Amino acid sequence: MTSPCQANPPSPGGGSSRRHLLRRWLRGLLVAALGLAAAQLPAGEARWWKGNLHTHTLWSDGDDFPEMIAESYRERGYHFLALSDHNLLSRGERWISLKAVADRAKGEPWRAGIRPRDAFAAYLRRHGPDWVQTRTNPTNGTREVRLKPYDEFRALVEERGRFLLIESEELTQETSQRRQIHLGAINLHEALPAIRGATVPEILQKALDQVAEAGRRSGRPTLLHVNHPNYKWGVTAEDLAAVVGERFFEVWNGVDGDNDPGDALHPSTDQIWDIANTLRLAGLGAPPLQAVASDDSHDYQGNERHSPPFRAWIQVRARHLTPESLIRAIERGDFYASTGVVLEDVAFDADARRLSLRIHARPGERLTTRFLGTRRGVSLAGRPRLDAAGKVLETTLDYRSGTGPQIGEVLAEVTGPRPSYRMRGDELYVRAVVTSSRAPEVPTTEAEFQQAWTQPVGWKPAVSPQP
Numbered sequence: 001m002t003s004p005c006q007a008n009p010p011s012p013g014g015g016s017s018r019r020h021l022l023r024r025w026l027r028g029l030l031v032a033a034l035g036l037a038a039a040q041l042p043a044g045e046a047r048w049w050k051g052n053l054h055t056h057t058l059w060s061d062g063d064d065f066p067e068m069i070a071e072s073y074r075e076r077g078y079h080f081l082a083l084s085d086h087n088l089l090s091r092g093e094r095w096i097s098l099k100a101v102a103d104r105a106k107g108e109p110w111r112a113g114i115r116p117r118d119a120f121a122a123y124l125r126r127h128g129p130d131w132v133q134t135r136t137n138p139t140n141g142t143r144e145v146r147l148k149p150y151d152e153f154r155a156l157v158e159e160r161g162r163f164l165l166i167e168s169e170e171l172t173q174e175t176s177q178r179r180q181i182h183l184g185a186i187n188l189h190e191a192l193p194a195i196r197g198a199t200v201p202e203i204l205q206k207a208l209d210q211v212a213e214a215g216r217r218s219g220r221p222t223l224l225h226v227n228h229p230n231y232k233w234g235v236t237a238e239d240l241a242a243v244v245g246e247r248f249f250e251v252w253n254g255v256d257g258d259n260d261p262g263d264a265l266h267p268s269t270d271q272i273w274d275i276a277n278t279l280r281l282a283g284l285g286a287p288p289l290q291a292v293a294s295d296d297s298h299d300y301q302g303n304e305r306h307s308p309p310f311r312a313w314i315q316v317r318a319r320h321l322t323p324e325s326l327i328r329a330i331e332r333g334d335f336y337a338s339t340g341v342v343l344e345d346v347a348f349d350a351d352a353r354r355l356s357l358r359i360h361a362r363p364g365e366r367l368t369t370r371f372l373g374t375r376r377g378v379s380l381a382g383r384p385r386l387d388a389a390g391k392v393l394e395t396t397l398d399y400r401s402g403t404g405p406q407i408g409e410v411l412a413e414v415t416g417p418r419p420s421y422r423m424r425g426d427e428l429y430v431r432a433v434v435t436s437s438r439a440p441e442v443p444t445t446e447a448e449f450q451q452a453w454t455q456p457v458g459w460k461p462a463v464s465p466q467p
Contacts, residue, residue, distance in 0.1 A: 254311030274408030285464030340450025
């Protein structure tokens with residue numbers, strides 16, 4: 001293969017084709033330079049990698065081509081991206097009509113001055129007719145474009161040491177009582193079927209076993225996380241606590257209207273996290289949940305504000321930009337979730353029992369860190385939540401009590417870029433939530449300010465040996 005440095009620059013002439021070749025040639029030079037810089041990093045040195053684990057394309061209900069989506073994340077500074085369409089992997093022969101591509105992007109422009117984009121025209125302009133394949137359907141005469149499968153387009157967008165695609169799937173299912181549960185199955189080698197079950201814990205346990213078995217068959221490490229638990233109020237804290245083998249869930253999902261903040265009758269995903277972790281540690285002697293933040297992006301054309309990209313992500317501290325290295329780091333809790341706040345370091349000194357953060361402070365930014373946790377002796381007696389008519393809601397129980405320790409207390413609040421908290425000895429765990437005075441770069445109806453979430457620490461003394 002000819003390296004970018006050896007390739008000849010495009011010759012004059014050719015109009016848009018010439019400009020397209022010139023852009024690719026210049027990008028090749030940049031990629032070569034970045035690859036050389038990455039290769040010169042000290043061997044084995046861990047660093048932060050930014051990525052999104054929840055993304056949709058035209059293969060299911062997204063409104064853009066996977067190559068275009070991946071390139072937009074790469075150019076935004078992301079290092080890895082999981083393409084996680086509903087109940088399928090992007091494999092095999094698939095054609096879609098140009099009308100369906102256009103119809104997928106609906107709604108009104110949500111930002112002044114933004115003109116809705118023609119997804120197919122942009123795709124053809126970006127990659128040219130040698131890459132973009134079209135045909136006339138012999139049955140109905142409609143014009144169609146071929147959706148490239150994963151193994152074909154990944155070679156176009158991946159870059160060693162800079163950008164990685166991870167083949168994934170969103171397992172989308174509901175219980176026999178029609179409660180919604182969606183799960184992110186990360187780093188698969190085969191599509192997995194949706195699972196049926198009477199309850200959320202039953203489906204979750206079956207999915208956990210199914211994904212683990214798929215990983216054993218492929219020899220790949222896999223990961224399963226619960227997506228947007230408050231979507232249609234489908235998953236409760238008790239559900240999350242019950243399946244102790246599941247360790248990951250979305251504390252923040254970028255879709256507007258999936259109820260991350262909760263409401264007067266339902267707890268937020270942040271509160272669900274503390275309740276589930278307290279039930280696990282104090283009630284079951286089991287490890288706590290760890291939290292990811294994800295885009296769940298569907299809308300890339302500027303037509304919709306509902307679920308655009310670049311709202312939420314994770315930063316993983318790992319040695320290599322490979323699925324294996326990233327998943328191992330996530331499993332040991334060496335990552336944090338963010339909607340804009342950047343942490344330069346997260347450190348827990350197990351001997352001193354101190355959690356310390358080093359936050360990247362931007363000019364004029366005010367940073368406030370709340371250290372949250374639950375103390376020993378907390379009551380685990382929950383009460384049903386009632387609606388205005390006095391009817392019991394099928395949602396997380398209310399564990400607030402008039403006296404004694406409370407679930408998810410604010411243990412300390414610190415301002416500035418170097419907050420820390422030393423555990424005094426009666427905490428089951430401690431975690432940190434950093435809130436910036438800056439608004440999210442991509443606006444959302446569900447958050448006023450940028451945030452970051454660290455994982456629970458200091459919990460190991462509360463965990464019983466598991467059979």
